[in-house]
Amino acid sequence: MPAWYSEPSCSARSRAYKSTEVPARLSVFLDHASGAPLHPAARKALEEALDAFGDPLRLHSEGRKARKLLDAAREGLAADIGAQPDEIVFTSGGTESVALGVVGVARAAGKPGDRIVISAVEHPSVKGATETLAAEGFEVERVGVAADGKLDLDAFVAAVRRPGTVVASVQHSNHEVGTLQPVAEAARLAREAKI
Numbered sequence: 001m002p003a004w005y006s007e008p009s010c011s012a013r014s015r016a017y018k019s020t021e022v023p024a025r026l027s028v029f030l031d032h033a034s035g036a037p038l039h040p041a042a043r044k045a046l047e048e049a050l051d052a053f054g055d056p057l058r059l060h061s062e063g064r065k066a067r068k069l070l071d072a073a074r075e076g077l078a079a080d081i082g083a084q085p086d087e088i089v090f091t092s093g094g095t096e097s098v099a100l101g102v103v104g105v106a107r108a109a110g111k112p113g114d115r116i117v118i119s120a121v122e123h124p125s126v127k128g129a130t131e132t133l134a135a136e137g138f139e140v141e142r143v144g145v146a147a148d149g150k151l152d153l154d155a156f157v158a159a160v161r162r163p164g165t166v167v168a169s170v171q172h173s174n175h176e177v178g179t180l181q182p183v184a185e186a187a188r189l190a191r192e193a194k195i
């Protein structure tokens with residue numbers, strides 16, 4: 001574990017105490033799925049970004065400074081995931097990203113009457129996005145999971161192969177119980193079905 005990871009919240013409170021002292025309360029943070037201590041490099045980048053207050057769409061020097069930072073962030077992220085910079089869309093968070101991905105792709109690739117396939121254990125944001133699509137006339141098919149929480153791949157492949165399926169959504173890891181889903185296999189099967 002890197003030194004920055006446990007500082008300062010754990011080590012400061014867990015220092016040795018004399019027998020007459022009330023023991024310091026130890027705390028362990030177990031919700032790293034939703035948030036984690038900021039890596040020092042991320043903190044540095046964030047602090048630098050706070051100083052670039054200009055509107056990146058303006059041509060004055062402060063605007064150009066902000067634009068340079070934004071472009072560098074977009075290019076760095078694109079290179080990290082093998083995408084083109086203009087394919088990177090910054091959003092406010094998880095729910096907006098899912099809405100753009102699921103609703104956006106369904107509307108672009110399909111029409112009312114077409115089908116969206118999701119696992120039965122998707123995050124509520126995915127369920128919300130599919131409710132929007134269902135109200136527009138899309139059909140939503142939920143594929144079940146086994147007792148260990150893993151996606152039923154046979155049912156998944158049957159669903160994605162049904163004509164009219166335009167989007168399939170399977171989470172990487174479950175936000176409540178931590179099950180890792182076979183996403184690489186699911187993606188391969190979806191690609192084979194031309195989704």
Ligand SMILES: Cc1ncc(COP(=O)(O)O)c(C=O)c1O
Nearest residue numbers: 034092093094095096098123125
């Ligand atoms: C798939 C997914 N959607 C939505 C959210 C909620 O995120 P936000 O509060 O940023 O909208 C999370 C949070 O972990 C998530 O994992």
